[in-house]
Amino acid sequence: MAETRRTFTRDDPESRRADLVAAVLDLTAEAGPQGVTVRAIAERAGVTQGLIRHYFATKEALIDAAYTAHMAAQTEAARAAAGPEADPPLDRLRRFIAASLTPPVSDSRTISLWAGFIHLIRRDPAMLATHERSYLAFRDQLQALIVRALAERDRLPGADEARRLAIACNAVLDGLWFEAGALPDAFAPGEIVAIGSGAIGTILALPLANEKER
Amino acid sequence: MAETRRTFTRDDPESRRADLVAAVLDLTAEAGPQGVTVRAIAERAGVTQGLIRHYFATKEALIDAAYTAHMAAQTEAARAAAGPEADPPLDRLRRFIAASLTPPVSDSRTISLWAGFIHLIRRDPAMLATHERSYLAFRDQLQALIVRALAERDRLPGADEARRLAIACNAVLDGLWFEAGALPDAFAPGEIVAIGSGAIGTILALPLANEKER
């Protein structure tokens, strides 16, 4: 009655790493740091736990890789959200706002991931650096969109004023992201985007609100 | 060389429970769920781990109690923030905004606590109910302050519009709470309150910005 050894197929190292990273992100989103054990990661990725150590020196190294991959994906999604550079600045800003307030950027998964990682970020300088870089990249992009949309109407805020506007608009986005993620059933479809566009439009004195959604 | 048994003094049950609850909150804020072990809780509270079970059936019950206590304190702090009912509505709204964006309501501790509890909230219906109740209590209070400040100037928004304004203003507060807590060193003192007052003042078309801080 000797247990037969589990069969397996070799896989591309890149693909295996990606599977392990995806498993960490799924588990972090679903159950928080407590649910992220090497055994759970291995099961989710469809391998045995020894393999993790073959690709990552420690569990912490794997989690670092997962966080970096997640933030890179988020940054890329934000970059793509505004659309072609050649489009009208106001349309680009509108699209950026809408994308920031709808899945996959804004949903309960990203909230859970943020919450699951924040304590590690506080402790690990490398993760903190990744965190700050990603945050500022997002805000700088928003600020650039704002400045161009204003410039189109011959309004040219100074650096300080541009920073203040970007922080305030970013706060609206973050706050609505937070509220939608924390209370997913408390808002009608499209309501969050409508409120966000309205509030940011008011702050910037720009016609952002989509008439169809009001 | 028999180890002498640790001396102790009996304490009021209420006080002991409060000590244990405070230990859980401190540990959650400092190290997240991973740092909240029965041994760490006991050490922080100055007792031995067996005592925890004497007051709470399980660790989970203690954590529930800690979360409930924290949310009650936050709700009470928000209630007190606006000041006397008799004061001018605009002043009360100003104070509420300032209090919401400064310690002890807004700091890295409350962010860490939120992050540390959010996964438990998702899993435990009782904690979820506490969470939603506290959130809506905060927003309802903000909405009432907004409506009164507008009414003072003979502006009477409908229920839908009042809700939209409250959600948007609340998003500004939540978003800035988030940003200040996530990047504590990225903002000058008073900058967050100034930006928040400015943005909310613009959204509501009310003179909220404090001239001294600009």
Added chain:
DNA sequence: CCAGATATTATGCATCCGTATAATTTCTGG
């Protein structure tokens, strides 16, 4: 001041955790 009640400590246990290491299967180049 003492005896009962109980708050508190001390110890033990089964389980899970991350990591280390050995055994085996799969794949590739010649």
Added chain:
DNA sequence: CCAGAAATTATACGGATGCATAATATCTGG
């Protein structure tokens, strides 16, 4: 088609964790 490389599995280990239970010190009522 086979031999060597290495990807993958299997097993083991020390320590931590939550919970249970036994032992003991502290307090209170009479």
